[in-house]
Amino acid sequence: MNHPSGPAGTDPVLAGLLAQIARHRPGADAQLITRAYRAAAYWHQGQRRKSGDPYLTHPVAVAAILAGLGADDQTLCAALLHDTVEDTPYPVTAMRQEFGAEVTGLVAAVTALDQVPAAQVSAACADQAAAIALAGDRRALMIKLADRLHNTRTIRYLPWATQVDKSRQTLAFMVPLARALGMDSIGAELESRAAATLKRRPGTAPGGLLAVAAALLPPEARARWRAEWLAELQVLPTRREQLRFAIQIVLGIGRLAVTLYQPAAAVRRAFGAVLTAATAASALVAGGWRAALALAATVLAVLAAVLWILHSHDRTQRLADLIRAVRRPR
């Protein structure tokens, strides 16, 4: 298979990678690594990371991490090619012809490690890791760790639930593995990053809105509703959905407060309206500027919708259209 080739100097990414490798191991085979880079660039063409970056940035970053550890030529080539077998139609036989059995074997070992089901990756897996380390190639595990390190550095682009999942897995499996292999600096970075992700609250604006909303409820009911909503908030995958969930709770807080306080029938109606307004006002103070922005956007959207409905010939039809558009799709 022919991959386009040319002088290394024309590609700043490749030049940077080669410079990083040469800094740590002056005798590296730049030609072989350039070939692996071109093959990876060819096969990952058009693919993108969740961050929107070209996919190639990932294998290059993994190879750069390994270069910093003084990894050998085969490991660096395998790092550049580590996702091609799984995610692209690059035939294994072609890889073996172009890069030899050693690199291909490493790529196959990394791919096999990916396929260990997530459910099995628990505390018991430390033993499994030790077994793989003894039986197989220690270099495949190094690639896997560098792969996880780059994924952890870019984890903020993943949905929240996936972030939690991956971070738990990192702490349970990858950190002990790094320590076992003597890659202490990588283990330490993985540990601090995964722990920080797990500690981080899922979005301060939605959480702040919910706290404000719960504060308007009767004191004995506050803790329960706040805990219930924060728990539901955390399983929503995107920030957008979290914010939407929080705003919808805020919009209904008047009704909930009326139910829980059980005021006299005469006060009930006015009370709900006043509470909703009060929520909006206090969200500005307690929820910070993001919450305020979200509320302002909601108010503007409602105003726009009202104007849009009033300035039309068939008002009922428009209202029906609007309701249909706002409803969550099923």
Added chain:
Amino acid sequence: MKKKPPLRMTLPTQLVLRVMLADPAAHYYGLQLIDATGRPGGTIYPIMARLEQAGWVTSDWENPAEHITEGRPRRRYYRFTDDGAERARDALAQAYRPSKQPLVMPWPDLPGMSP
């Protein structure tokens, strides 16, 4: 003693009850009801609070063993009380209104059909 306000059978309330009556013995959590009914949380949670006050539904925190093994935050589960499901069925039956739409569609007035 304050008199309990009657439970109004609003449309979303009926929706929630129908979803829960699909399996009256099961327990349901808030997001699940939001997804099943297609109504926002601002509607669903006040309804759950009213149903709880009326004594049709009761709610409890989930058993810690479950959410820890499944690796997610603790859910608050709602389920019918002993006579809750029966009262919900009665209320739904009473709230039933026959459709005002005619059962037979009017003959369409197609262009060129009438002279």
